[in-house]
Amino acid sequence: MKYDYLVVGAGLFGAVFAHEMKAKNKSVLVIDKREHIAGNIYTEKRMDINVHKYGAHIFHTSDREVWDYICRFAEFNNYINSPVAVYGDELYNLPFNMNSFSKMWGIKTPSEAEAIIRKQADEEIERMKREKGTDTFTADNLEEQALSLAGRDIYEKLVKGYTEKQWGRDCKELPAFIIRRLPMRYTYDNNYFNDRYQGIPMGGYTGMVEKLLEGIPVLTGTDYFDFIKMEGSVPARPFESMGGDSFGRILFTGMIDEFFGYSLGTLEYRSLKFETQDLPEVDNYQGNAVVNYTERDIPYTRIIEHKHFEYGSGKGTIITREYPATWKHGDEPYYPMNDEKNNSLYGKYSQLAGEHPDILFGGRLGQYKYYNMDQVIRQALDMSRKED
Numbered sequence: 177m178k179y180d181y182l183v184v185g186a187g188l189f190g191a192v193f194a195h196e197m198k199a200k201n202k203s204v205l206v207i208d209k210r211e212h213i214a215g216n217i218y219t220e221k222r223m224d225i226n227v228h229k230y231g232a233h234i235f236h237t238s239d240r241e242v243w244d245y246i247c248r249f250a251e252f253n254n255y256i257n258s259p260v261a262v263y264g265d266e267l268y269n270l271p272f273n274m275n276s277f278s279k280m281w282g283i284k285t286p287s288e289a290e291a292i293i294r295k296q297a298d299e300e301i302e303r304m305k306r307e308k309g310t311d312t313f314t315a316d317n318l319e320e321q322a323l324s325l326a327g328r329d330i331y332e333k334l335v336k337g338y339t340e341k342q343w344g345r346d347c348k349e350l351p352a353f354i355i356r357r358l359p360m361r362y363t364y365d366n367n368y369f370n371d372r373y374q375g376i377p378m379g380g381y382t383g384m385v386e387k388l389l390e391g392i393p394v395l396t397g398t399d400y401f402d403f404i405k406m407e408g409s410v411p412a413r414p415f416e417s418m419g420g421d422s423f424g425r426i427l428f429t430g431m432i433d434e435f436f437g438y439s440l441g442t443l444e445y446r447s448l449k450f451e452t453q454d455l456p457e458v459d460n461y462q463g464n465a466v467v468n469y470t471e472r473d474i475p476y477t478r479i480i481e482h483k484h485f486e487y488g489s490g491k492g493t494i495i496t497r498e499y500p501a502t503w504k505h506g507d508e509p510y511y512p513m514n515d516e517k518n519n520s521l522y523g524k525y526s527q528l529a530g531e532h533p534d535i536l537f538g539g540r541l542g543q544y545k546y547y548n549m550d551q552v553i554r555q556a557l558d559m560s561r562k563e564d
């Protein structure tokens with residue numbers, strides 16, 4: 177059969193793009209190498225709980241068009257992300273706000289909190305200037321940057337261990353630019369995000385993607401490179417005889433470097449390992465969907481208790497410990513490492529992609545960018561509008 181589009185990847189980007197092209201009366205085939213649709217936002221129902229299989233996903237946006245668009249495919253609940261952080265026996269609200277400052281220093285007012293943070297930060301800046309023998313201060317690494325912004329207490333208890341686990345490196349060895357600013361909120365507001373709209377699709381994300389893909393043929397368990405039997409090389413137009421079909425254009429939402437057979441080098445990622453536990457005898461394990469562990473000695477960065485995303489009150493619970501991991505070939509590439517070296521390599525791949533106008537690259541892997549879900553939808557809508 178001849179299709180107008182082959183969409184590689186049934187994640188959010190692929191699903192929105194496929195939906196839009198179908199709405200333009202184009203014929204589309206979607207393939208995904210995983211055994212399920214929805215990519216990383218896949219949720220799986222167990223014990224009447226929607227488990228976020230590839231990490232906690234909270235939808236939030238200030239883009240009104242994106243919000244109106246996605247609400248056509250799911251009803252969102254009123255979940256507000258309010259994570260807490262555990263440091264030893266101490267428990268703090270995130271983002272850093274008056275609840276955290278009050279707990280840390282026994283104070284009540286924003287001016288008291290600001291004064292302590294300013295004093296601690298200034299002391300650190302003066303100390304570092306003395307040690308470096310300079311009159312002006314420039315942060316040479318992430319530790320110096322964080323100390324100069326937040327002072328010693330917040331850095332030691334809430335930033336240091338968590339960041340070192342996330343990046344697998346000492347804060348002194350991480351570049352300062354990773355933390356341009358540390359959001360301090362001088363109110364008692366625990367809402368982690370500043371966006372206008374927020375929530376979790378009731379019934380899970382998989383149903384939402386199912387709706388996007390309604391009426392579109394989808395082949396799961398189908399790797400593009402097996403499908404075209406041309407590993408590492410770019411197919412010639414008009415993409416004849418791929419799996420016996422032919423396609424006018426391709427949208428590829430997998431790894432752009434893999435698409436080109438790593439011919440210019442390998443892009444780097446951070447990965448994650450998830451350890452999920454069903455606890456049928458426990459109804460409420462931690463009282464919150466997201467609890468961060470900020471000590472370096474605890475190997476995981478957070479524990480997710482999935483039922484709280486949808487205010488579940490049934491028997492039993494399911495928790496997931498999230499461990500940051502170094503990425504190697506074959507691992508799931510979760511976070512692009514958007515440093516200078518990798519961005520420059522991506523730039524070269526992007527140039528190469530420009531030589532193949534009938535192949536589009538989209539999403540977090542195709543465009544090598546950390547995108548939130550709303551940004552993915554925005555990008556996919558914009559791309560689909562450019563197609564005639």
Ligand SMILES: Cc1cc2nc3c(=O)[nH]c(=O)nc-3n(C[C@H](O)[C@H](O)[C@H](O)COP(=O)(O)OP(=O)(O)OC[C@H]3O[C@@H](n4cnc5c(N)ncnc54)[C@H](O)[C@@H]3O)c2cc1C
Binds near residue numbers: 207541
């Ligand atoms: C741990 C974690 C937590 C996150 N939390 C949030 C959050 O709270 N809020 C938020 O807005 N965003 C969050 N995000 C970001 C969100 O996951 C992404 O924005 C979104 O899932 C990206 O969609 P995508 O379609 O670009 O990529 P993906 O979901 O990765 O989809 C790409 C698909 O392509 C398939 N594929 C790849 N290569 C091939 C191939 N060769 N052949 C066939 N198929 C292939 C893959 O199997 C995958 O299904 C989080 C991300 C992570 C990693």
